[in-house]
Amino acid sequence: MPYDDRLDGLDSPLRGTRNDFAGRALRHFAEHVTSDGDLRSAAEHAAAVSAALEGWRMAERFDRLRYDDDAMLALIRLHWDSEQGSTARLLRSFRDNLGVACEQGRFADLARTVRSERV
Known part of the structure; x- marks a missing residue:
């Protein structure tokens, strides 16, 4: 699924560490993209993820x-x-x-x- 640094951005309700990125992406997918009996294809789910993240800002990156x-x-x-x-x-x-x-x-x-x- 097309999750990216927007999941850690200011608009995300699920910000966290790199270590738990996959778990947070899965949680977002389960709570906001799919539901019981959802028979959409992977491509349709990917489009739904992209739509859900639309407008979210990327996480700020620091050069340390x-x-x-x-x-x-x-x-x-x-x-x-x-x-x-x-x-x-x-x-x-x-x-x-x-x-x-x-x-x-x-x-x-x-x-x-x-x-x-x-x-």
Whole structure:
């Protein structure tokens, strides 16, 4: 089905993460496109999906800087006290304020390293 980044855009009631994109698309399809006894073809369903997403804006994309582990550790150490050691707040600040890209699990591992150094 022709689901795209509009599912994550401002007009979508089902915004979420990349990890749950397929599930959210399936939910939208089940709740808004098809129904019991629906005998339309795949092409007809695809057209219905396209019509349902018509006018929805694409999700905003961000170009964030990527750093290796050593550089990320240095940044985390530098900014650690600004968020009182909260990994979630620190990652949010890195993404929103510093324009830094880092996967959540990787960031948590690196933050644990910094936390253990500070004990």
